[in-house]
Amino acid sequence: MMINSTLEHSPTDHILILSVPSVFSLPAVVKSHGWAQMAPFEVLPEDGLAYVIRLGGGKVIRFTVQQAAEGLQVEASDRLSAAEQAEVGEKVTWMLGLEQDFSEFYALAMDEPKLRRMVERRAGRVLRSPALFEDVIRTLLTTNTLWRHTLKMCRELVRLYGDAGRDTMRAFPTPARLAQVGEAALREQVRMGYRAPYVASLAQAVEAGAIDLEAYKTSSLPTPELRQELMRIKGVGGYAAANLLMILGRYDYVPVDSWALKVVSAEFFGGEPVTPKQVLTTFERWGCWQGLAYWFWEWKFD
């Protein structure tokens, strides 16, 4: 797919400057959720970001992103051709959600004390992987396990099956590679457990062209229908679908997990146990922004 890149100029053949929206914060994107802790992402000092990417031509590079006075400075580990610079610019634009506008939500959120701080922090964008395939896999790895296990599975996936670049850098594995690796190896080497068949079958479907995840980025489907499409992927239930919809810039659903039950209980129900339905009802009033309102709510439980 094509994202309108905000590439402003390239001072050298490995440094790009991207223009950013007037309301934007790189630290807010980096801290938006746990993706920045997952390989091959890396959090840099002062909330910069590094990522190892496999470009369309197969070249594997590492790039860093830092917020600078003139915009975002993207520095690659290798010299890039003009086409590669454009590709990196396009990917970073998508990953940081530079095309998104939150002014409508901010206007509503400023009237809610529990959301005012996120507006002041210029938050709202959630960090994305360059390809939706990668975000679906990451999301599958977050389900039904502890965070440290999620991080371990992702790290092993990249270490064992990611394409190698210079030094020790490795990119996230391609669908083709994971399709070839297969379920048994994912189960035994990555310790994915019952998630292994889900990851293997998704990789095979993407590789065979049976599912076009990238098309979802620009899909004109209404959100409920897009949600149904996502939930046709084995292993993607209500929570995972809502999470992926947020990544796709659709905020009509709240990703209800055990944490949501806990914080909503503490915040709105005096600590009494709540059902997923009660969580959804609590944020219903935020309409097409309810996912964001939930995600950036200033929980007293935090």
Added chain:
DNA sequence: GGTAGACCTGGACGC
């Protein structure tokens, strides 16, 4: 539409 049980891993805990 709602519910129960199985699916896995890895850490904590008791013996």
Added chain:
DNA sequence: GCGTCCAGGTCTACC
């Protein structure tokens, strides 16, 4: 060292 329990979403079968 071994066994048991628990946390964490989704799937499937069943009502």
